Amino acid sequence: MNQELLEIRHLHKSYGEHTIIKDLNLTVHKGEVIVVIGPSGCGKSTLLRCINALEPIQDGQICIGGESIHKDDKNISEKRQKIGMVFQSYELFPHKTILDNITLAPVKVQKRKRAEAEKEAIELLGKVGLSGRKDDYPRQLSGGQKQRVAIVRALCMHPEILLLDEITAALDPEMVREVLEVVLDLAKNGSTMIIVTHEMAFAKAIADRVIFLDQGEIVEESTNPKRFFENPETDRAKKFLDNFQYEKN
Amino acid sequence: MNVEVMREYLPLYWRALLLTLKVGWIGVLLAFLFGLICAVTIHLGIPVLRRLFKIYIELFRNTPLLVQLFFMYFALPKIGIRISPEVCGSLGLGLLGGAYMAETFRSGLEGIPAIQEESAASLGMNRLQIFCYVILPQTISVSIPGILANVIFLLKETSVFSVISLMDLMFTAKDLIGMYAKTIECLTLLVIFYLIMLLPVSILGSWLERRVRYAEFGD
Amino acid sequence: MQSLGIDVLFKGKNFIRLMGGLWVAVRISLISVVISIVLGLLIGMLMTSGNKILKAVFRIYLEIVRIMPQMVLLFLVYFGTTRVFGWDLEAETSAIFVFSFWGTAEMADLVRGALISIPSIQYESARALGMKESQVFLLVILPQAVRRLIPLSINLITRMIKTTSLVMMIGIVEVLKVAQQIIEANRKASPNAAFGLFGTVFLLYFIICWPVSRLAAYLEKRWA
Numbered sequence: 001m002n003q004e005l006l007e008i009r010h011l012h013k014s015y016g017e018h019t020i021i022k023d024l025n026l027t028v029h030k031g032e033v034i035v036v037i038g039p040s041g042c043g044k045s046t047l048l049r050c051i052n053a054l055e056p057i058q059d060g061q062i063c064i065g066g067e068s069i070h071k072d073d074k075n076i077s078e079k080r081q082k083i084g085m086v087f088q089s090y091e092l093f094p095h096k097t098i099l100d101n102i103t104l105a106p107v108k109v110q111k112r113k114r115a116e117a118e119k120e121a122i123e124l125l126g127k128v129g130l131s132g133r134k135d136d137y138p139r140q141l142s143g144g145q146k147q148r149v150a151i152v153r154a155l156c157m158h159p160e161i162l163l164l165d166e167i168t169a170a171l172d173p174e175m176v177r178e179v180l181e182v183v184l185d186l187a188k189n190g191s192t193m194i195i196v197t198h199e200m201a202f203a204k205a206i207a208d209r210v211i212f213l214d215q216g217e218i219v220e221e222s223t224n225p226k227r228f229f230e231n232p233e234t235d236r237a238k239k240f241l242d243n244f245q246y247e248k249n
Numbered sequence: 250m251n252v253e254v255m256r257e258y259l260p261l262y263w264r265a266l267l268l269t270l271k272v273g274w275i276g277v278l279l280a281f282l283f284g285l286i287c288a289v290t291i292h293l294g295i296p297v298l299r300r301l302f303k304i305y306i307e308l309f310r311n312t313p314l315l316v317q318l319f320f321m322y323f324a325l326p327k328i329g330i331r332i333s334p335e336v337c338g339s340l341g342l343g344l345l346g347g348a349y350m351a352e353t354f355r356s357g358l359e360g361i362p363a364i365q366e367e368s369a370a371s372l373g374m375n376r377l378q379i380f381c382y383v384i385l386p387q388t389i390s391v392s393i394p395g396i397l398a399n400v401i402f403l404l405k406e407t408s409v410f411s412v413i414s415l416m417d418l419m420f421t422a423k424d425l426i427g428m429y430a431k432t433i434e435c436l437t438l439l440v441i442f443y444l445i446m447l448l449p450v451s452i453l454g455s456w457l458e459r460r461v462r463y464a465e466f467g468d
Numbered sequence: 469m470q471s472l473g474i475d476v477l478f479k480g481k482n483f484i485r486l487m488g489g490l491w492v493a494v495r496i497s498l499i500s501v502v503i504s505i506v507l508g509l510l511i512g513m514l515m516t517s518g519n520k521i522l523k524a525v526f527r528i529y530l531e532i533v534r535i536m537p538q539m540v541l542l543f544l545v546y547f548g549t550t551r552v553f554g555w556d557l558e559a560e561t562s563a564i565f566v567f568s569f570w571g572t573a574e575m576a577d578l579v580r581g582a583l584i585s586i587p588s589i590q591y592e593s594a595r596a597l598g599m600k601e602s603q604v605f606l607l608v609i610l611p612q613a614v615r616r617l618i619p620l621s622i623n624l625i626t627r628m629i630k631t632t633s634l635v636m637m638i639g640i641v642e643v644l645k646v647a648q649q650i651i652e653a654n655r656k657a658s659p660n661a662a663f664g665l666f667g668t669v670f671l672l673y674f675i676i677c678w679p680v681s682r683l684a685a686y687l688e689k690r691w692a
Binding site for chain 3: 307308310311312313315316317319320323324325326327328401405406407408409411412419422423426432433436439440443444447448451
Binding site: 080085089094095104157 | 364365368369370371372374375378382383386387390
C-alpha cells in the first residue's frame, strides 16, 4: 500500500495571466482513493486534466510510476495508457457500439487480440450490469448507463490509476447511485483513484484521503474523511461545507 | 407534341445521359477526394499547403463553373496544357466541388467537440489513431446531408458542359432544336432526362438525411 | 514567350467593353435578387402559416427548383415560351424571370427556416407578457429571424452573380461573350489572347463575389 504511484511537485498552471493552480504538491500511493472537493473554478478539474497531460503545465513536474509526463512528450500516448479518465459528459464515441467503444483502444492501441479484448469487455459489462447492451449505440443508453460504459472503457485499458472528473454531475438524481456503486466496488477491490465530485456523502464514504482545493491551492488535507466533513480545521473548508449544506437543503 | 419524334430522339438522349453521368460522377468522386484532402490538411494545420488550399477554396467557390471551364479548356492550351473535353469536365467539376466539399467537411470537423479528442487521447491513442478512428468517421457522418446537397448541386452544374463541346444533354437538346426546330419535344425530353438523372439522388438524399440526422447511430 | 493577351486586354476600348459585359451580368443578378428577396419574404412567411395546401404547392415548387438545373429552366423559358404561347420574350427578360423564379424559392425556404428556427418558447414567453400576435411577430420573432437571414441572403447574391454567367448560352452578350468576341477579333494578331482574356474574366468574377461572400461569412459568425 505504500508504493508511490503518482507524484506531483510544485505544479503551476495558468491560462495567460490567470493562475488556476499554484505550487501544488501531491503524492498518491497505490490503492489509495483520493477525493478532491472545492468550489467551482477552484482548479480541481484542471488538476485532473494536467495529470493526464491534456493541458500543458507552466511549472513543476508530474510523475506517474516514476516517469515524468508532459503534454509535449513524444510517447505521451503510451504514458496515458497508464492513466484512465472518465469525463462528466461520458464522451463515448457515438459512431461505435458499446462493445466497440470499449475494445477500440485495447485493440488499436495496445494491439491486443480482438477476441480477448471482447471477452474482457463483456465480463466487465456484466459486472456493471450492462452485458445485454453490448451491441447498442451510446444514444440508446441512459446517462447512468453511458457513464458506467465509460468507466468500463477506461478499465479495459488496465490503467494504474483512474481519474474521475465529476462523473455524476450531468446525471439525473435517480441515476447517480448506480454509477457511484460501481465506483465503490472499484475502491473495495483496491483500485487507485482520484475523484473530483460534489457528492459529499459519497466522498465521505469512499475517500482514504480528502483534499480541499480553493483558488488553486490545497487548503486542507485529511486522511480522516469523517472528521473532515463533520469538523473541518480551516475556515475556508468550513465555509464551503456550510454553503453546501445550505444549497442541499 | 409528337411522340414519334421523341422516340426517334431517344437514343441520342440516352447517349448524352450516359456521358453526362460518367463525367459528372467522376467529377463528384474527385470533389469528395479534393474536399477531404483540403479539409484534413487545413484541420491539421500543415503549413504552406494549408494556405494554398485556402486560396484554392476561395477561388473556386467565388467563380462560376462556366468561367472555370472556359479557362481550363480554352486558355490553358495557350500555355501548353491541353486536356480532352471529358477530362476537363470531370476535373473542372471536381475542382469546383472540392472547394464546396472542403467547406462541408471543415464545418463537420469543427462540430466535433474537442473533448471527444481528449477522451480518445486519455485512452492512449496517438494523433493519427484519434483522427482515423474517432474524428473522421464522425465528421463524415455529420457531413452526409451537406455532401448530398453538394452532389445534387454538382450534377446540376453538369448542364454547362456543352460549352467545352461535351455532347451532354444540353448540347443534344440545343443541337436538335437548331437542326429540326422540334422545340417542345426536345425540351420535354430534356426535362425528363434531367429528372432521371437527379430525382433518384434527391430521393436518396432526403431518405438518408432523415436516417443519419445529427449523426445519430443506432436506429 | 508569346504575349498571353494582356496587350489585347488594354487595346482600344476592349477593357471598357469587358466591364460593360460584366455590368450586364451584375445588373441581371441584382434585379433578380431584389425580386427574389421581396417575393421570398412574402412566400416564406406564408409558409409558416400552416396551410396544408400552400405547403404542398410550395414543396413542389421548391423541389422543381432544387432538381432542375437553372440552365434547363432558362432553355424552357427562352425557347419554350415562344413555341407554346407564341411569346417572344427577350433573352434578358427570360433570364430575370428564371433567376427570380429560382431565387424566390431559395429565399422563401431560408425565411421559412429562419422563422421556424426560433424556439416556440420565445412565442410563448412573449404571449405570457401580454403581447398581441402581431406584436409577438414584429417585436420578438422577426428581429431574431432577420439576423439569421441577412448573411444567408447576402450569400444568395453571390450565388446569383455566379449563375448569371449562364445567360451567354441564350445569346446575351455578357462578360464571357464579350471576351470571346475580343479573342475572335484578335485571332490573327494575338493568337494566345484567350489566356489573358478568360483569365481576366475569372478574376473579375472572383473580385466581385469574394468580398460579398466574406461579408456574409463575417456577419454569420458575428450574429451566430
